[in-house]
Amino acid sequence: MSKKKKTLTKKSGTKREKIARRGLMFVLSSPSGAGKTTLTRLLVQKEENIELSISVTTRKRRPSEVDGVHYHFLTRPEFEKMRDAGELLEWAEVHGNYYGTPAKPVEKTIAKGKDILFDIDYQGTRQLYKKAASDVVSIFILPPSIAEMKKRIRRRAAEDEQTIKKRLETAKHELKRWGEYDYVVINDDLDAAFADIHAILSAERMKRVRRTGVVAFAKKLQSKL
Ligand code: 5GP
DSSP: OOHHHHHHHHHHHHOOOOOOOOOEEEEEOTTTTTHHHHHHHHHHOOOOOOOEOOOOOOHHHHHHHHTTTTTTTHHHHHHHHHHHHOOOEEEEEEEEEEEEEEHHHHHHHHHTEEEEEEOOOOOHHEEEEEEEEHEEEEEEEESSSSHHHHHHHHHTTTTTTTHHHHHHHHHHHGGGGGSSEEEEESSSHHHHHHHHHHHHHHHHTTTTGTTTTHHHHHHHHHHHO
């Protein structure tokens, strides 16, 4: 099928006109253990026109994490300084730690006409909706079952029993938030869930209101009729 499609495109040789569009704020949220982090990484790897927003956090770095790649790890006073200076687009306390989105990189990305991907919780998502509702597209990822969710939380060997307990408790409250999101994706199969997310992103990018260049294109057509 894909082979046939490729040939057709080659034969037609059509060069598609690039239509300017506004970048969007693509939010993925879920309770711990729904596989959101894997899906986030996949999207950044496979999609050119989207950049991941790297949060600041006061949480301790896990051994597998790299400062500046997964998070910017800060002390509480450092975080509070940024927050109080108004440098965060949104922030929240999750599992007893602070997490926040630095505003500057988001503004830069959107200005370039690129999309920005947020791996944030429901509190942060609410704040983004308050600030830029028409630019936000949100997806809530659900695990296929509670047993699977618990298994995934426990698999994170870096965390002790108390942390795991706290995460399970938070997950219970987070799970209730699915109704606040534009879309819900069930992560029962990684490839299928990724395909769902990709389809949502593609369709949202095509929305007329985001395709700012469509106005000029359509008006040019109309003027020539
Ligand atoms: P983790 O400690 O497992 O990396 O993240 C815990 C939770 O914090 C996840 O649900 C994640 O989405 C959320 N989170 C990460 N960064 C941010 C952020 O910048 N703002 C908000 N509001 N939540 C965040």
